[in-house]
Amino acid sequence: MPNAKIIGSGGYLPPRVVTNDALAADLATRQIETSDAWITERTGIRQRHIADPGVTTSQLATHAARQALADAGIEADALDLIIVATSTPDFIFPSTACLVQAQLGNKGAAAFDVQAVCSGFVYALATADSFIRAGRATTALVIGAEVFSGILDWNDRSTCVLFGDGAGAVVLQASDEPGILEAQLNADGSQMKILHAAGNVVHGKVTGDPFLRMDGQAVFKLAVTSLAESAKTVCARAGVSLQDIDWMVPHQANVRIINFLGRKLGMPEEKVVVTVDQHANTSAASVPLAFDAARRDGRIKSGDLVLMQGVGGGFTWGSVLARI
Numbered sequence: 011m012p013n014a015k016i017i018g019s020g021g022y023l024p025p026r027v028v029t030n031d032a033l034a035a036d037l038a039t040r041q042i043e044t045s046d047a048w049i050t051e052r053t054g055i056r057q058r059h060i061a062d063p064g065v066t067t068s069q070l071a072t073h074a075a076r077q078a079l080a081d082a083g084i085e086a087d088a089l090d091l092i093i094v095a096t097s098t099p100d101f102i103f104p105s106t107a108c109l110v111q112a113q114l115g116n117k118g119a120a121a122f123d124v125q126a127v128c129s130g131f132v133y134a135l136a137t138a139d140s141f142i143r144a145g146r147a148t149t150a151l152v153i154g155a156e157v158f159s160g161i162l163d164w165n166d167r168s169t170c171v172l173f174g175d176g177a178g179a180v181v182l183q184a185s186d187e188p189g190i191l192e193a194q195l196n197a198d199g200s201q202m203k204i205l206h207a208a209g210n211v212v213h214g215k216v217t218g219d220p221f222l223r224m225d226g227q228a229v230f231k232l233a234v235t236s237l238a239e240s241a242k243t244v245c246a247r248a249g250v251s252l253q254d255i256d257w258m259v260p261h262q263a264n265v266r267i268i269n270f271l272g273r274k275l276g277m278p279e280e281k282v283v284v285t286v287d288q289h290a291n292t293s294a295a296s297v298p299l300a301f302d303a304a305r306r307d308g309r310i311k312s313g314d315l316v317l318m319q320g321v322g323g324g325f326t327w328g329s330v331l332a333r334i
């Protein structure tokens with residue numbers, strides 16, 4: 011049975027940077043009060059990238075995909091599987107993965123979206139790993155991409171300050187060398203109300219509430235406990251200890267969640283990749299963007315053991331343990 015090895019990565023952030031101060035000034039024009047001090051202290055977020063009107067998830071995804079393909083040294087026509095994790099697809103259908111496929115000029119690869127909100131990339135990576143291990147694909151492009159700014163209620167200060175837009179991607183290839191060692195995915199649909207965007211389009215009209223709503227404290231607690239448990243489970247299944255991990259790449263929602271999780275697992279801070287200060291929470295894009303940033307600046311190297319973790323709406327969570 012072949013292993014699935016990460017052979018390239020890429021990331022893309024829309025060029026418009028919105029600092030906390032700029033966001034606070036904008037919200038103040040609508041009598042909504044927030045501040046850089048509040049956002050930084052409660053979340054660690056200092057800025058986010060926001061896509062201009064009309065820019066779509068598939069466009070961000072394609073930028074990240076091109077970078078990942080170049081990094082892997084392969085052409086788009088070598089891909090036989092394309093998975094996009096997103097909660098902000100361009101259309102109801104076709105899938106964003108099909109749109110990316112067309113933009114890359116690939117024909118024939120299986121292409122579909124995965125919807126697991128902020129756990130989406132980890133779900134997609136585990137899915138691609140299973141395809142490769144089963145011999146159903148040899149070269150897979152796995153992308154997490156979001157234009158989350160489009161589903162935020164910009165009059166709700168408890169959510170709109172937390173998120174940003176972006177895309178991250180990896181290329182996986184069948185290999186005899188160790189690659190993805192273990193994965194675990196979980197969900198608890200009974201917790202859907204703590205984080206959701208419960209709207210839809212029916213007969214051409216929006217029904218329900220299409221904006222993201224969240225019980226921040228409930229999400230905070232569940233995120234820390236579920237990710238700590240999941241990290242222990244994948245390590246036990248892979249026969250490695252938490253101390254063997256070179257880099258932890260957790261979902262980038264809030265630096266306090268990341269710090270709590272790191273402490274719960276006894277993970278030294280210098281082994282934890284943090285980009286939430288620069289990117290805010292980019293949902294499905296957060297883990298591949300953080301992974302790519304740490305690979306490009308030379309922290310994550312070939313041979314390193316990396317734990318990637320996602321958590322979010324659904325409620326969903328999961329971990330992937332990979333030898334790079």
Ligand SMILES: CC(C)(COP(=O)(O)OP(=O)(O)OC[C@H]1O[C@@H](n2cnc3c(N)ncnc32)[C@H](O)[C@@H]1OP(=O)(O)O)[C@@H](O)C(=O)NCCC(=O)NCCS
Nearest residue numbers: 044045048052128167168171226227229230263264321322
């Ligand atoms: C959202 C979050 C930052 C809020 O922090 P918190 O410490 O729980 O704050 P609370 O919700 O208790 O709110 C405290 C006060 O700050 C206020 N507040 C909320 N957002 C604010 C903002 N942007 N600026 C200023 N004040 C704000 C609240 O109205 C509340 O005021 P009150 O005490 O007068 O009622 C925190 O709960 C969190 O990060 N949760 C996890 C969210 C997450 O990561 N979601 C995505 C997971 S995929």
